[in-house]
Amino acid sequence: MRCSSSRGGIWECISYIYIIFIYTKNIGKSIFPVESDIQRSTKKFSRVIYQGLIFTPLRHTIINQMERVICGVCKKEMDQSKWKYHKYKSHNNLAWREGDQPLNLKDDGVVRQILNQLYKSRKPFHCEICKQQKKSVLGYLSHKSICQRLEIEVKNVKVSCTICHRKVLPVSMNSHMKIHDKPDKTDEIKLICFETNNTELDIKRPRRAATQALQMIHILGGESNIRSIFRDCLFNFRQAIKYQLDMCNEDEDKLFEFHEANRKRLRQKTKELLINKKTINNKPLFLIHPLKELKLIYMQAYDWMMSFCLEYYAQTMLFPNFRNVQPWLIVNFNVLNNYLPSVQESCDIRIVLKTTAKSKKSEEEEEEEEEKKKYFKLGLFEVHNTYSDQSTIFCGGPITSLAWLPTAYDRTDQTQILALATLNVPDQQYLVGKTYKTSALIQFYNCGLLNDFESACYPFLLFGLALNVGPIWHLEWCPSGCFSESRLGLLAIAASDSFVYIYCIDNYNNNNDRGLIYFGQPVVKLELESGEEKSYFATRISWSKAKGHRYLAVGYSNGVIALFDLELISSNLLHKTSCNTHVFLPLKTFQAHLSSITGLNLGHYDQGNRWLYSSSLDRSFAYWDLFTMTKVTSSRKYGIAEALWPIQWPTCITVEEETTFNDKISARTNIKSIRDILSPDSNWLCMTSSPSGIKTISFSDWLNLALYGGNSGELTGIFAHELFNVSKKQFKNSYTRCIFSVARLVNKKKSNQMDNYQDASENFALLFEDFPSDNISTIPNSKTNNLKTVKIDKYTISDYPMRAVNKIALNQNRQSHSYYAVGYQMGFVRIGNLKFIKGNFNQTIFSFNTDYFYFTDARF
Template identity: 25%
Template sequence: MSSFRDKLPLALKCAIEEVPPTEVGQSETEQPKPKRRKVTKRVVHDVRPAETLADQEKQRQTSSSTVEELEEIMHGSRPRRGAAKVALKLLHDWAKDTLVNPSNDMSSLQGSWGGHSSPIAVEQKSPKCGRARVKGIKRKHPGFEGRKSYEDEDFVLGGIGEDEEETEELESDLESAVDSIAELRRNKSIQYQGRKYGTSPNGLPNNMMQPCSESTKCNKTFREKHQSSWVFPEWIPSVNDWKTVPQSDLEEYLPQEMQSATFKISREGLSKETPLQKLNRFEAMDKHPECWDTLMFTGGPVWAMEWCPSPDGSSDNQYIALACHQGMDDQHYANEKYTGTGLIQLWDLGKLEYDSSPTSQRPYLVCGLAQDKGFIWQLKWCPAGAWEQPTCPRKLPCLPRLGLLAAATSTGIVTIYSIPHPQALLASKTPVDSEDSQVQPIFTVNGVITLKLGSFGAPHNKINRQVLSMDWSATKDHDIMALGFYDGLVGLWNLSSTSSFLRICEPDQSLALLPYRCFQAHDSCIRALVFCPAASDLLATAGDDRMVKVWDLTRPYDCITAHKRHLTTEVFWPLNAPGLFLSQENSYTRNDQHGIYYLDLGYHEIKPAFMVPRMATMWSMSFNDWLNSLVTSDTLGEVIFELLPKIDGKIQYTKGIAQRRFPVYFTDMVPYGANTSNETEGAEEMEGGGEGEGSPAVESERVDGQGGAVPLKPQTYREAVGQYYLHYRDSDIRTFKKFHERAPWKRMRSTEVNTKIDLDIMPMAALHKVRFNPNMSSHTWLVSGGQAGLVRVHCLRSMYREDTKTMFMKCKKQFAGLYHPDNRSQATEDLTENPDQH
């Protein structure tokens, strides 16, 4: 009997053997404990709420009824049979409570008897003696009056009884009951452990991954309710508007750098690293067969980059729109206007799934958009409703629309382009013969609308200011845009406006739109602004006056809140958070206060939470509403991934914030001539917090005419690529198991506080933009690029979760049913009857 009796809780053993819990394991020779001195207790009035008192009274009634029920079981039956029945009933009740609220044995029993262990296991002091008595069993019954449970051997299972068959039957019943309950508890414990406790398949604790699932559901619900399925039906691209740039004029629009800097890639966990190599302009590397990452060269420093959004459930090709300066050493002032030519590049990355390798072997520049409005500071796609399927039944000259892209240029205007699907555009065009096989199709097209400052009676062309930031409202009907200018002015445009005072026809027959409202938000240029994702009436702005302000656009004469922080470079407003994420420069701050802050807007007494500490300037960050995660890029060329906790007013009290940060990759500027051993030593020094090869403080010297040593620090891109090459060190982000014991994580922790930055060296490794993919099918992919013009694409494969797979598969089926051939034929008939409708 010891095989199954050991599995029982103490209370059940006492019920079966009729032994008081206080005497289990007590020898017969032990003396009883002396009686306690009687203490008069003071009456305390119960001041609990009425609901709590009612619950306690209900629990007492339940306990009393249970005791009476047990008494009926014990009355009129054999002592051993009665005790066994009581034990079996307690086992079943215990199993029921365990499945409802898994916990330890005693706590489960406590939950089932209204705050007591059980009607059998409650120890009470007898008013006549110091011996503990068992409630319910000690009561006298006609069948066994005057008998003491601890003196009757007939109650002890396994002893000598009158009927051995009855004993064996009871033992088998109890043993099977205990085994079945243990199996049920084990299954329930595993299921409960998968939700909250234990470790997820990627190596992180489940309680750390739990906010990701909640964020995914929240984002999915929001997109279904508050994002439009189709907007601006009059802005359909036409093949007649897209004209191919002649070969003779092509170089005027293209970036000037023909070849990239020398680089190599080493990946954690893989001994083989790529050799030193270069890429030609608009060339890309093949995807890595195991890590799936890739790299492409754009020809100039990247300052604007965005993923093209697509509907939930779509598995079509993913596109990236980016823009770079033409010269590697171009510098500009915010208070001046710059004219000239530029190029918007559209890269096709193939089909990207969140848990599978890309279908395309390498990315490629599918087409370029040439424009003559100056260089581009920022790009923004319409958040939703602008994408349609490539096989959409449109008749020429109309083309299926990929999206609406807004470009903020240095001439102080924002132009919105209607971008067609590249395959449909290229299929409708005759290939242009070219001697250079590297040249891709480059087109010119007028925007569907241009956003300008001014009024109907004012010469707006003379008062345009340089646009440094912009955002597109994320809620229906996505028709509000906000622009931030260099002098602190914020302008608001309603893209759906039909007012003749706001819509102006330009001499070249293009359409211009004037703002319906402007207000002075800051004393200096506005570096970043963002709409609240759940309400287009709320806007957050950050300026060079070190102020972060939140505005109610229905009353913009005064801000709602104003916080004086540091010099902010970018702002993100998460969907499921009452606050803002701010990325900051390393000026106006202490050495230990650089990085990413979370500024809570609902609790003014709470200080901003310091999320990602870095020593260098944080140029960019991106928030992923699917994963409740953040990714950052800085001047040192480091991309850091942060898995955030549940974002609320207590985020600054979350423990283990440092354990939630993981490096994606590092960028080192390595001087030519450094051998492999030196590189290894430098990496080890960097992990320990010293200066290694990754520190840009490495100098070379020359001897001047007077015999003195003069350091040679590269000031231009040409000098930098002549002395250094880039070494990309990737972390193994396929799993997070034992990540905090691995070298990349230790290096990240050391560079957070000990990195030395030499501002006299050309920051060739700096990363200016990093972006998470906003689409459901490929939400684990991210892209980053910067000063060297090299753009890298990575997949956070370890963030794939089984609990969201069902949701994604359901969306795919819904999307496939929406675009079934039968539905497409019906759509063709509707399009013929009403061409302005989708």
């Protein structure tokens, strides 16, 4: 069969191929076409598909759908069927296949023509770097020119307009110049309203009211005096000005300032002049919620926190009397095992770094990954560094508290130390109506300098503190003013014998003595009431961050809250023991709740002894005014596991540990303001939810970041913006939710029995799936809508919480605010670093001196 070069011959050839394909499918029928069938097929035919082949009559070529093609831009190999999707999704149609004629991407006209064709098809544009979507061609080109750049670099890229001297991006200059090319509207009105004696011109005349208005404006413009329009009124504008000048005192400065203010106002944009000033003055600036947040991190939080440190944190030494009279003693080897955790070896674990994009790796890298995929165990106090910004420590038992040592905010040469407490016996149960005096151990780990975005984390056990008042439920450092060459700080310990002890932690940062266990006497002892028989113990401690840090609040297992003053000199509330320990009685006590206190925070407002919030196992939550001993506001929610009060916001963040058996209802993280009347729209604002109970939460005042975890083993962060006086819709549009790590269970022996710690350790293994923290695009987040790709296994309430996250502690020090520590039920503590913050946070340059320090911000 021969096909001519004319279009009709080709169509006739295609028709025969198509008809033969159709008729061969029907066995027993004639394979010879009928003339009417040929005519119908040639009219309706667009292309012929047979066994993966496409014959396109317009191109006169045959394309194989199964063959492999290579992208000429990214050199990625794929099937022919996936080329069209890859070309749009990855390159916005600005790509070609190898073998085809390449596109001249340097030609702005060619690029705009291709993008305009894509815009007409109503498809969004995707940024190749940050995966953001743009709806217009100009918006895409403008974003691409400034993507992943700092604000200083963006300012340097912008060019100035020669007419109005406004700085715009080079891509937007053509569109900006069109604004100046538009004719003035006033000239158009004058042109239309121009009167002519030529009545033959068929011009549409303006309305009568417009003509009279123009005449009045013309009359008033030529006069220097304005009179009243009423006949009997004798008002004269010139005389009124003369009278005002005669009666007014001469003040040239005020007249000059008023004149300049008017000139500045006239130079403003038209849109700004249309804003009603009354609506702006009704709210302070920090309460006006922007329509769109451009940054991941709320930049104002860093400036606020730096101002807070300058005002409240001490540069001089506080509590000089709280010193160790005698040095600590090393625990005897014969009794050392009594203080060590009973579990000496961890369960099987495996750490995997999840990547979202597939990349070609060398044989050595693949061998290293295969080695990391193997399961392994950790010994007691052993540290495993999978990669430079992630460390895993086995501490021997369920983590009950984590606390970073506060360091001076104006120094970067101080090491970061993490203090933690565990349960020595994992399956031991403790009742809230009793006191306990079991052996316990507080572990101190040296993590190095940990300067943000630079230092790697390689922690090691610095020393341990042995106690006979365990277990320990909470650790709290003095916020500032306690660090020196010989003293690291003051550490408050919530013990199980009804007391709160404050220890002076000396500096044992000696390489020769690392890893030793000491026994020492406390320098302060806080006692709720005098007497021997007691049926309660301390569960929460809050050390005031107000200037001087003299007040300390303690919550107990019986629902009582006590306020202590560490600078008391009254003999009725203070005495010393034979060991030179200061014993304080409370300044105030009150019955706040019916059950154990789970959340407690003493606000720094009004000298740090007035405002307090508390939460309890009785499902109640309350703000307290300690001056009047009254509740400011209270409410009841689900079981509140933990709550915190950010320094910069008059709100509290709570997490719910309890969930229902209904799959549609999840545990939530809520925001509660201090007074409902101040923010009626955010009475209880839900930040996010979790498929299982949330056990712990931590907040970074430098980053405005809330990090929480629960029984499912996920580590989730929320980068929030305004937390006060914001509606639910505005809050959801401003915050970004990220998942940094997920812990999963792996059944080793195909046995579902996990009733206690030992069964879980023998039958199951833990798999830690971490996401690379170098870039936000590699972390599942709500901005890129890839959170659904991370599967989180739901926790079963009848099983042992093997993968549960017990405690989280974000580093509150300025030089290390991107680091965090996570404590698990199985005794692991993992220290990580959020490296991607460097690309989303404007770098602040700090300069230090011996006498003073100053900082300059690149944003200003």
